[in-house]
Structure formats: C-alpha cells, structure tokens
Amino acid sequence: MTDALRIEMYRRIVRIRLFEESVKKQLAAGRIPGSVHLSIGHEGAVAGACLALNDGDQIVGNHRSHGHPIAKGAQLGGLMAELMGKRTGVCKGKGGSMHLADHSVGVIGESGIVGGGIPLATGAGLSARVLGNGCVCLCFFGDGASSEGSFHESLNLAAIWKLPVVYFCENNLYGATTPARDVLAVEDIAVRAVGYGIPGEIVDGQDVEAVYRVTKEAVERARCGNGPSLIEAKTYRYGEHAEGLIIPVAYRDTAEVERWKQRDPVEIQRRRLVEAGVLSDERADEIGDEIAGEVERAVAFALESDLPDASAAFDDVYGRPVAGEER
Amino acid sequence: MTDALRIEMYRRIVRIRLFEESVKKQLAAGRIPGSVHLSIGHEGAVAGACLALNDGDQIVGNHRSHGHPIAKGAQLGGLMAELMGKRTGVCKGKGGSMHLADHSVGVIGESGIVGGGIPLATGAGLSARVLGNGCVCLCFFGDGASSEGSFHESLNLAAIWKLPVVYFCENNLYGATTPARDVLAVEDIAVRAVGYGIPGEIVDGQDVEAVYRVTKEAVERARCGNGPSLIEAKTYRYGEHAEGLIIPVAYRDTAEVERWKQRDPVEIQRRRLVEAGVLSDERADEIGDEIAGEVERAVAFALESDLPDASAAFDDVYGRPVAGEER
Amino acid sequence: MSGEAGAPADGSGEIREISYFQAIFEAHQEEMARDERVVLIGEDISLYTRAGLLDGSLEGRVFSAPIAENGFSGMGVGAALTGLRPVVDLTIASFIYLAMDAIVNQAAKIRYMTGGQASVPIVFRASMWHEGSNAAHHSDRPYPMLMNAPGLKIAVPATPADVKGILKAAIRDDDPVVVFEDNSLWFKSGPVPAGDHLTPFGVAEVRRKGSDVTLVAIGGTQGVALEAAEQLAGQGVSLEVIDPRTLVPLDHETILASVARTGRLVIVDPANRTNGAAAEIAAIAAEYAFDQLRWPIVRVTTPDVPIPFSPAMEQPLYPSVADIVEAVRKLQ
Amino acid sequence: MSGEAGAPADGSGEIREISYFQAIFEAHQEEMARDERVVLIGEDISLYTRAGLLDGSLEGRVFSAPIAENGFSGMGVGAALTGLRPVVDLTIASFIYLAMDAIVNQAAKIRYMTGGQASVPIVFRASMWHEGSNAAHHSDRPYPMLMNAPGLKIAVPATPADVKGILKAAIRDDDPVVVFEDNSLWFKSGPVPAGDHLTPFGVAEVRRKGSDVTLVAIGGTQGVALEAAEQLAGQGVSLEVIDPRTLVPLDHETILASVARTGRLVIVDPANRTNGAAAEIAAIAAEYAFDQLRWPIVRVTTPDVPIPFSPAMEQPLYPSVADIVEAVRKLQ
C-alpha cells in the first residue's frame, strides 16, 4: 500500500462525507426532491472496497449508494445535479437518489429494489468471463438484502461458473428499522459463503485499509479465474434509514450510535496517516478544504442547471422510439 | 422402532412402488393424460420421512410427489382417479399429477413450480406456532429446487421464528437432465444449513429406517419448539425425469443407474426384515399381493369413474362465485 | 361529498372523520381483535404495535419479516392453507413483482388445483406511490397485471370508509385479495362509520350523479375526477363519476347502466396505459354497451413510461383535471 | 397460405419448409454464429449443443443454469448491460412470475433510469403450453401482464418464418424483448426464407384478406381463426384475419384501417379474458375507430379460470373455431 494510495483513501472518504453532508442540507432546503439514504458512516467500507478495483472494473450499488460512484471516481457535479432532478444529472434527472448509475466510471446500476442489483453484478461477471476482458464486478448490498432469494441464487450462479464478482455486504446492523439480529438466522452473513463453497470474510468496515486489503485479495482471486467471494463489512449508518423519514419509535440506542461514532472512518484514517507521518494535520485540513470546494462547485453546478422539459419523460423508454399510439 | 412400524415402512414403500408401476402402465395405455414424474427409486426417502410424522402433521410435495400422499396415508383410488382426470379424483381432476393435494391426510399441496412449495410449508409452520396445535410440516423438494431463492428465504424465515418445519431434500443427483454437480456450488446441500444456524443432516435415502430415524429426530426438535432442520437424502430416480418424455441425448450413465438399482429401497428393507426375522419371505410376498390388489382396485375405481363435466372448469375459482361478465 | 358517498353507514356506529391511514389500522385492529387467526406479516411492521397503530397485545401476531417478499408471501399462503388468515404487507407495490410466484402461481390457484379442498384466506396490501420523486423502482401501479390472474380479487379503495370496509371484508373473505392503497390518499380524511363497516366487493359507488358523460375513475383519481366534474358542471356538462372500488370482481351493471344513459364513457386510470384497468373497462363497454355508446371511449391514463425521478417530468404524467376536461371536451 | 403470408422473402435465400421449432434454433444458431456476444442462459440447455440443435462449437456460450429464474434472468440483464446479448430461456411461461423483478423492475427500466446511458439488449423466451394436461402451474399465457410494463417489447410469433424473424430481430434489438412461443405450434411447419430473415416489430401481418369482419388473432390462434374464416366464407361472410405478431409495439394502423373498412371487430386471444391483450385492442378500436364501428367489439378468449388438468375440462376452454363462428354470427 503506497502512501499515495493511503492518502487517496482518505480523500475519497472525506469526499463522500462532505458530499453527503451537503446532500442533507440541500434536502432540508427543499432543493432535493424525495428522500435520500445517506452513506454517512459507511465511507470506509465503500471507499476501501472501490479502491481495490481497476478503473475498468464495475460496481453495482443499491438504494444507499451516493458514496459508491464517488468512491469509484465519478464527478460530483453530475451526481448532485441528478439528486436535484436536473437535466445535467448523470441520469438526466430520471434516476435520482436510488439510481445513480455512471457508466463512464463503471457504475453500471443501482437498484432501489433491495437485492435487485445482486443478479446484475453477477451478469457483469458473466460478461467478463465470456468477453475475457479481465474485469471484476464489485456488488454492494446490505444486511437486509442478504435475506432475498436473489442473494442465494446469485452466489450459487457465480460460484459454479467462477465468475469474477466480489459480493460485498455492508452490514450496518439494521434494515430500515429492523435489527439484523431479528431477521437473520446467523450473526455473520459471511458464514453463508459455506453454502456456495466460496471464501467468506468479515472485515471492520470503519477501517478503510482493512477493507481495501480484504477486497483486494478477493478482487485478485476473481480476476485470476478463482471465482467469487463474499465479504461482510461491519459498519453503521449515523443517520436515519432515510433522511427526512420520521420514524415514530426508537429502534436503536443512542448509546449504540455514539459508540459507533467513536470509530469514525474519517477520523480513523486521518489519525492513522498523521501518526504514521504520511499526512500532516495541515495537509489533511487542506484536503478537506479542497474537497469542500469541489462539493460547493457541484452544488453550484446543480443549482444553475435547468430542470428537464416535461416531454423528456418520453425519451429513453426504448433505444429507438417505438411506433404506437400517439399520446 | 417396533416391528410393526418396520413392517409398515416396508408396506408403504411397496405401495408406492406398485402404484407407480401401474401409473407407468396406465400412462402408456393412454389412460393418464399429460406426463408423470415417478417416485420410483425415492420410496425409501419418502416413506421413511412421512412415517416420522403424526397423522395430524402436514406435508408439502413437489412435481414428483405421487409417492408422498401414499406415504402419508392417502387412499389410492382418489389418487389414481386424479391422475386419470376423473371427477372422483382427490382434486376432482383439476390438479393432476403435479398437484396431488389430499387435505384429509395433511397433504396440503404439491407445487409444479419448482421451489414453490417451500414457502408454503414454512407457512404451515407459522400456523402451527400461532395456533399452538403441535403440528409439524415436512417439506419435500429436490436438489434442483435448492437453487431457488424460495429455499433460502424460507429457511431463514423458519430459523428466525423457530418454526416447526423439516426441510427434506430428495437429492437424486439430477434436476431434469442437469447433474446437480454442474449447478450446485457445493456437493452436499445439507451444508447450507450452516447459513441458517440450523441442523443439517445427510442420510442414505435408500435406507428407509435411516431416513426415519433422522427425520424423527428433526420432527421432535421441531415439535418441541427447537426450530427447523434441513435433511438431505441421497437418492436416485430409476426412470426418466418424466415418463413419456424423450430426452435426445444421454445425460447419465447406464452403469450409474444400475449401481443405484443394486441398492433398491424395496429390496433393502425386505432383506433386512427377513434377515431380522421380523418378516418371513412368504408374508413379504403376501404384503406385495395385498398391495397389488389395492392398486388394482384403485385403477378399477378410476377407470369406472366419470370424467368431469366441461362446466366444472368454472367451479372452485373462488369460494363463492364472483359477480362479473357472463361467459 | 365524495366521502359521504363512499361511506354508507351500516347503522352500527357513529360517523367519524378519520384519515385513510387511520382507517387502515382501525380495520387491522378490529379484525385482529375479532379473530385470533388474523396475523400480520411484513417488513418493519413491529413498528405497528410499538408506535401504537395497533394494540400492544397483538404483538405476538405481528411478524416483522426479513426482506424476502416471495418467501414471506408464500409463507402467508401456506399459513392461510392451514388455519390462519394472514395479512401480508408488501409495502410498496413495485415489490409485488418479487412475490408474483406466491401470489399468482400459488395463492390464486390453490383452491382450484385442489378441487376446492383448500381455501386461501389471505390479504396482500400494497401502496402505490405518486409524485414523491420515488423513481422507477418505487412508483408502479401493477393492479392491471393481477387482474389477468384468475383466482385473485383486486381492490382499489379510494376513501377512508372504503379502505376500512374493503380491508375488513378482505380479511373475512375466503379467497386471496390484493388491496392496492393509493399513498396520496393516506393522509386525507373522510367520514367512516365506527364498528363493523364492510364494503361489498363488486359494487361500484357512484360518487357523483350526472347525465351527460360517464366517468369511471379508479382509486386515487376520484379527486381529479370530481374536480373535473365540478368544472364541467359550470360549463353545462354533467358528469357521472363512478368508482368501481374493486376491479375483480368488477361491477359491470353500474358502469353499463350509466353508459346506457349517457352514451359517453371516459375512464381515468393511474396505471400505465397499455393493458391498464381502463382497457378492460373500455372493452366491456365496447362489447356490452355498444348500442348505447354515442362517442368514442376515451382513456385518461399514465402514459407508457417508467416513472422518472425529477418532479419536472413526473408530475405531468399522472391524469389531471385538465386531462379529464380535455378528454370530455373531445366528446362534444 | 398463412405460412406464405407470414414469410415475406427478403430475397436472401431460398424458401424451405421447416418447423417452428427448427426455426427457433436456426435463429439461435445464425445469430450466435454472427455475433460472439450472443449467449444463451437457461435450464437444461446444454442439451441444445449435445442434441445437435446448435453447433457444438457454441457450447462455451450456452450456460445451462441452476433452477433460479430470477437470478439467471437478472444475471442476463447485468450481462446485457456490460457487453453481451443474452437470450434467456425461461422454458414455460408460468416461470416468468419468478423472474418478474428481473424483467419488469430491471430489464424494462434500466435504460430509462440511467437516462439512456445503458441499453439492455436481452431476449427472454417463454413457451405457452396448451391442451397437454399440464395443469395450472404450467399453462399460463402471461403476455398481457408484461404489456403493462413500459420498456419491454412483447412478441407472439405464430409461424415458423415469424418466430425465426422475430427472434433474430429481437437478438439484434437494443431493448429487452419477451418472445412468447406457442407450444402447440412447435411441430407445425411452414415456409421460411433461408439466411437473414428478419421480422419487423410493430408490423401486423394480414393472414387473410376480407371485407365483412376484422378478426385480430393472437399467437397460436391463427389456425382456428383461418379455419373459422374458411367456414364463414362458405356462408358468405368475409373475414379479414390479422396477426399483430408483436403486441408491444402494436400495429394500430393495420388494425384500425381494417376496422374502418369492415366496421366489425372480433379479437381472438388465448390469454385469460380480463385484461388480456384483447382488452387493449378493443380499447384502441373503441377510441380510434369508433366512428367506423358498426357492431359491438367481441372478445373470444380463454375464460378467467386457472387451467385445469383433466382434458375434459381443459380442452373446451380455449378459443375454438366454433367460438369464433358464434362470435361473428352475433354481429349480423
């Protein structure tokens, strides 16, 4: 792990954090419609995993995946504009918060349907195998999604054909308001790897370097034709399931939330790099400022951008418009 | 295990065998429409498992489940009439070979949709738990079905709520023409139990007594509130995937078929009982004759029975006919 | 006035103004209290008792499930086969696609396949979300698809009284019922009789009487339909607004009788256009009321596009007052 | 004669008589040979190369899958997003319900949700089984449901030439296409041009010209439709038989132009009646050909029942020659 890489990890974590904090503000200010599921708390897992990929590799996200395109290298402007429903959005305002695809950096899709992205990632693995292009696909999903049939079907498919897919579970201990322990028959999702004869690893999701190492190994295994792996990162979301959503009863301890915040991925990496002498405190602050600027410019770009025409709703249903009834 | 029980095991195995051999003949003679998936070869697994239940317990079968209602105590006449599409059939001719439900003996449904019955059995477990009626549900499915999402979702559901369900996989090494080893990432389906924190057992499906013992334990665990189990019986079907289906290429060795026939469940149990002095050869022959008579009477009953009126197709869509367009 | 029309008092209790959302939980509460076999299955629903939407004593019959729609829906079917009367909460209607095997292959067919040995008393609830920038994975209105699956009953209640009455009737029904709630109605209030208020299936409600044009409005479109009727009344055109309330069974008589009087039919359907529920209603009228029809049958629907995220694109897609007025204007 | 009508020679090759089944595999063989990105995914399909239905050299692109319809359909979608052009064989159409999330939530919507960044060139094949006593779990005709999902194209080819041409066009199409084969046609033969024969989408085929009644016949009902036309011709009634070939896109022009001439429309649809494809066609005619229509629009469909096992009940359910003749007789 080079110093440059370790710093880049920090940079991406911070970029996600600041982007998400801004998203929260934009939502509160009524500039983002709908609701948003933030990545705050998950940054270590997300950035560590994505950095283990090559640029040409792919990722598939889920409903909580603003951070993932950022970690994979997407420009912030198109993402923020998308969240604001603008025509300059990366999906022209059609996808929004749960569907931030950016094919230019290998973010091939995010699924608002829990578990819906897992087969898609498996298919990217099939393409890599058939086309022999050396790509690996990293598939993100939550603890909740691991109860879906698509998880089981996909892991079996990838295992039998040794597809280059890394299944990466962000276990944040809750699916919406439901504690994972109430709906998961096992404590560690990683043990399910046994059912598919593939490696299953547990990693501290708040430690970006640990995540990077474990993911890198899995990515290399996949790339060499040794098949898929299942990685479970233990992590936590700091905010509500969805920002703006009011949950009428407490379903987690404030003490639990505080405990997790003590192990903040931004802080952990910053302290580690400063202690190792890789980064000075000043430089770390500078990075923060640089990224704050990036985020500001993204917001400005998004705010300046136009809304799509209403008629744009009729584009992109098919590649070529289909004959049929005039509307 | 009492002698009476051991003999009853033999009786049920033979009943399934002779019934199925007759089904094969009736089909060839054009008296049974459609196609049939026979239980021949699976009798030890099916009978051993069902005998581990109480009368009030339930089973759920699949497309290959003529033997299961027989093992659970159903009358042969209604089954044979059903296969012939007669109005006296156990499902009035509406279900046929893949849907031989007989609620009077706890056969609550068979699913022609592979894997479709697994959630249904789980639901029977939920009923038992909520109603506190002490019932256990035995859920049959094949190796092929274990790749369906419904398998995963159901086992997780049953495990978290400790539902009294025994998941019983008849692993006959093939799903239609596809070898299990080609489409299953693991050799033993039983290891998947690890992913749900429940017991997983492998048993010789050709040995009815072994199956009985393993299933009995699982049934007792379930009944006492200790939750579900997964049992994998290694077994084999002697005939084609479906009788009458012509498969254009060989997908299994004749040597393999012959090897399995050497371990015939009927023969194994007969020899064992005779050797143990529990049954004389003469009495075993007599049992065979008695059952042959039963099967003959079932065929006669079915042949004598009338076909349903065409208008019966419109009954049983709803409990009470629904207002709507006249047809 | 739409509320009153939707709430024929059954004499059993006083009429209160409550929200559609409250009405849903009243129905659950009352039926669970009345019948111990009623259980709830769905994601995050332990909130129901914890937030006081349901009485805490019902907790043991509320199964807060893993995210496994086909599994827990099929489990519900199995439970219905063996003595329970489950209500399966699928939350958002787009998740129905994951449970289609349980609903269409199993719930809808089991009574039939068993020759009537079994009944499948189960209710599936699903809510349809509009105009909230929920985008294509959370905005579908798939009731038309399920109308094509014999064995199911399909309801689209539009008032607090109807959602309560339909849910209660559905829970008591021995067949599978899928109840589609319109999320835009959740926090609208209307009069609901206290106590045992049941809404019959297959009986449409005339929300407004009229003589010039029959307007069949489905589910959450009652509001725009009545507003359009009001506007057009000012212009001398009298609309009869009919809410079918259940799509299977569908009350042909009320619709056909109205068309026989007006000779004009407009159907407002928030589902996608092609093979929406409006198509079936149009087909019925074109076969059985043809001789009385004097003008083309017009469908006002959501067009055939997935639902986009941006409000700039989403909002104009749904049937509006202006769309209805324009459609009716075509018929003169 | 229906065969010829269905096989407009594109000049590229001689016309041979081959079966619908052979035509399916010719299409696969040719497209796989032409384009290395074409892969097959489905259960038991390693038989295709082993039984010589496809060339052995294609084996590496034939993925004989576990029984996991949603998983491998979604895998196909992911593969389509990343450079392959998968054909997913769902075998029997009732299994589509298990894959609805992959088909409706993912395949149909991804181009749209990504603002056109992605295309999803995937073909789903499914066969619909009739009259074989396959019972309710193996006998559905769910194309009407998928017509309600924007983003999908839906084809119901009825001749060997069309199934070949449609499959080839579908494989080359950049959008998801669901091709519903009628199993009762598999072993019927008809003329098929050799080589690059493509059937355009959204272009109906007039299988028989006529002047008194327009008969739109869907998929496998061409046979009964043409026979009914023949019978009625003997009685002085001239039927125009139209095969839409694709239901999305649907060729409105051909249907509406025919109705404009005949003033009478009968639709024959093997799907269940309520919200079948016939409903959509009736609705279109009732809106856009109303002024030319002189008689009620009649639907001849499979009634709203799950399919029973016993031939005594099953066989009479499907649209028959007699049903069509009776429907047409009503219009005089």
Ligand SMILES: Cc1ncc(C[n+]2csc(CCOP(=O)(O)OP(=O)(O)O)c2C)c(N)n1
């Ligand atoms: C198929 C489906 N079911 C339910 C939902 C509603 N839903 C959205 S997010 C969520 C919880 C997901 O939990 P998890 O997978 O752990 O992800 P997390 O939100 O914790 O990151 C649920 C139930 C959905 N979007 N899709």
Ligand SMILES: Cc1ncc(C[n+]2csc(CCOP(=O)(O)OP(=O)(O)O)c2C)c(N)n1
């Ligand atoms: C959902 C579904 N997919 C596919 C099929 C077709 N099919 C019927 S039986 C079968 C093989 C089943 O294999 P297995 O579960 O091992 O049972 P076995 O026949 O070996 O007893 C297949 C693929 C089906 N009926 N349902």
Ligand SMILES: [Mg+2]
């Ligand atoms: Mg989670």
Ligand SMILES: [Mg+2]
């Ligand atoms: Mg098998």
